Amino acid sequence: MNLLEKLDASAAARKALLPDGVGAFGIPIEEVYSATEARIGDRRVLLLGTNNYLGLTFAPECIRAAHEAIDKEGTGTTGSRMANGSYFGHRSLEREFADFYQCDSAIVFTTGYQANLGTISGLVGPGDTVLIDGDSHASIYDGCVLSGADIIRFKHNDTVDMEKRLRRLGDRVETTLIIAEGIYSMLGDQAPLADIVKLKNAYGCILLLDEAHSLGVLGETGQGLVEATGLLKEVDFITGTFSKSLCSIGGYCVSNHPQLEQLRYVSHPYIFTASPSPATIASTRAALELLRKGSHLRTLLWQNCTQLYTQLKKGGYLLGPHPGPVIAAIVDTPRQALLLWQNLLEHNIYVNLILPPAAPEGKSLVRCSVNAAHTPEQIKYVGDTFCKLRSLVC
């Protein structure tokens, strides 16, 4: 089989799951009206397939900051920070992130994906070990592969299994990086951080926590799981993204370890890419300010999460263990999931369809992302529609 035939085989596998004309992946969105509504085809739909957790995509403060940055500094930086320099905005955002996490330093990356790729591949290399949760995001897997370190998985959120694998590593624990996530993107469940911290201290490892889905969502000021659990000082490196609660694009890593700064000179995903544009940095800075003051947004978000989670649970859906901004209905077969997804769209509700092997344990998911800007009426309509369509997945 040649290179192109391999892609044909992959396309055939995709078509077997999704018939022609069903654009569940990369659906064309014609117009975006607000943080909660858009047009898909000729339908005005409710958006429950975005990660706009605080609903800030149209925040006037962020839009104004982006406009001003374009007027002042142009549309792009046209290259890497190593070669083209670090703008005032890049440096300011890093200081603001370090201050937000009460950490000594922060590095901004061009995407959230690159934040994991760059941090992991900068921290570990051939001969080292990464111990990762089995349900880790692809950016974590890819960062580990790029690093050349030995990759060992532990069962999702199972610290007994994790300890078994740590024990097997023997002396290699000294050069082992443990990686977990604040909120996992498939089922919306949270890492058992207290138990993970106990193990990382007992075995003398370094711990990286990815707060991509928990930034702005968990904790009094929105730091994430580290704040919700009071374990900020116990986590060595925290990564995250600007593309969810902060409504732009980019990523970060913060740490109290002075060695974080060295990543600027060894991490290819940081060095060999164009730095974030002035508008991106400016809107992110404005959104971070709103996020820090946004306890009222978190209150609204959690009211919506709890309302939808409770409604779907009562309606008989199998869900992840915790209510949260990611609420996934777990469905037995891809066909059932596709049918439910299509019917929801026909009822003007856009959610995410997740099929094996992306979904855990061979199941399929119909996943909702709730945000603070959804009204209680919109959430009720979504819940009622799911319940009405329940028979499609029985």
Place this chain on the structure above:
Amino acid sequence: MTENNYNEIMKLLCDRLKVVSNSNIPITSETNIISQLSIDSIKLLNLIMEIEDTFDISIPINALADVQTVRELADLVYKIKSAS
């Protein structure tokens, strides 16, 4: 580790692959795990965790890059177990 141990590893792998792949294809040492058994990446990674537990060893995922056939997987497990 002896030849018997190697045969034991091979038998266990064949048995588990049969279950995981849910396939009627006879599994031999030369069976290609990915192309012939159509095992997706997550199922394979979960099988590796099972094998790690069975033999009390660590099998780095990156070591699987060179593994195509059941024999190559058995060789890898045998090599790691022998060194442990």
